[in-house]
Amino acid sequence: MKSVVNAAVKSAVNPDIRRRAMHCLFACAAACATWLGAAAHAQPPAYPAKPVRIIVPFAAGGPADVLARATGEGIARATGQSVVVENKAGAAGTIGVDMVAKAAPDGYTIALVPVGNIAVNPTLMPNLPYKQSDLAPVAMLATAENVLVINAATPVRSVAELLKLAAQKPGELSFASPGAGSQAHLAGELLQLDANVKLNHVPYKGVSPAMTDVVGGQVTMMFAQLSAALPYIKAGKLRALGVASAKRSTVLPDVPTIAEQGFPKFEAVSWYALMAPAGTPPEVVRKLSQHVDAVLADAALKEKLATLGMEAAGGTPQQLASTIQQESARWAGVIRQRRITID
Structure with a gap:
């Protein structure tokens, strides 16, 4: 476009027309430069540009x-x-x-x-x-894996034996949780639905007091994150009956999943996401x-x-x-x- 304008300017005989053409050319160039600069300035900085x-x-x-x-x-x-x-x-x-x-x-x-x-x-x-x-x-x-644990003094060694005992004593076996609506609570409710048994939910204010009472025998069982339960399992104070995930834990490879023990769709895994x-x-x-x-x-x-x-x-x-x-x-x-x- 610049070459066309230059040609027109050179071919113009009237000096006034030539001056007006040059003025128009410079004005267009300045406007384009301003627009391009504003467009570049409007681009957001690369993320993240601050903490x-x-x-x-x-x-x-x-x-x-x-x-x-x-x-x-x-x-x-x-x-x-x-x-x-x-x-x-x-x-x-x-x-x-x-x-x-x-x-x-x-x-x-x-x-x-x-x-x-x-x-x-x-x-x-x-x-x-x-x-x-x-x-x-x-x-x-x-x-984070969850595991179903019971007090080591309880005379059962599998989910099947636990549920048989629960069927014989409806509402007498109890399960602890760190609070109503927690993953541990929902896992216990899911087990009742899948196995058609009646258990007694005992909510606590936190994992520590709930675990303490399962270890002490005041409560029969609990779904707990493996990291919290593992020291008690290793010490022989709790017995792990089943892992509540789709696959066995590498930490407890000899403990079958609950899915393996007759409940193929059972899963209660804790997880954390970034949102x-x-x-x-x-x-x-x-x-x-x-x-x-x-x-x-x-x-x-x-x-x-x-x-x-x-x-x-x-x-x-x-x-x-x-x-x-x-x-x-x-x-x-x-x-x-x-x-x-x-x-």
């Missing part, structure tokens, strides 16, 4: 906190930006998760979310301050997911998680969304059939 916060909805020091900090350190190394872990405990995780659900959807405030807070509580708690759709799946971080506010740009979610995959591939991190009874997971946002959908359907069915409510 990222990971909100942990529980107190510092627990498995969720350790997992978040290990993940954050890996993301920081990969991106060159600091990642700050903040503990926002309260209301069984609801306060922290709700904080992220209401945060700006820019990828700079994200949450570590356990299965209960995203796949159970939306059904269990009608007045929950956030909806499942308020959070965007990023990546599965880790899974962002709904509306976070897909490109930001994709980058976060890729960083998480790279972090979880680290052998040292896998070993560290194994000491906590967890297995590194990973995967795409779409895979996590599918898992949340499946788990929501599973536990919603248990909650409704067993008419479970939170006081």
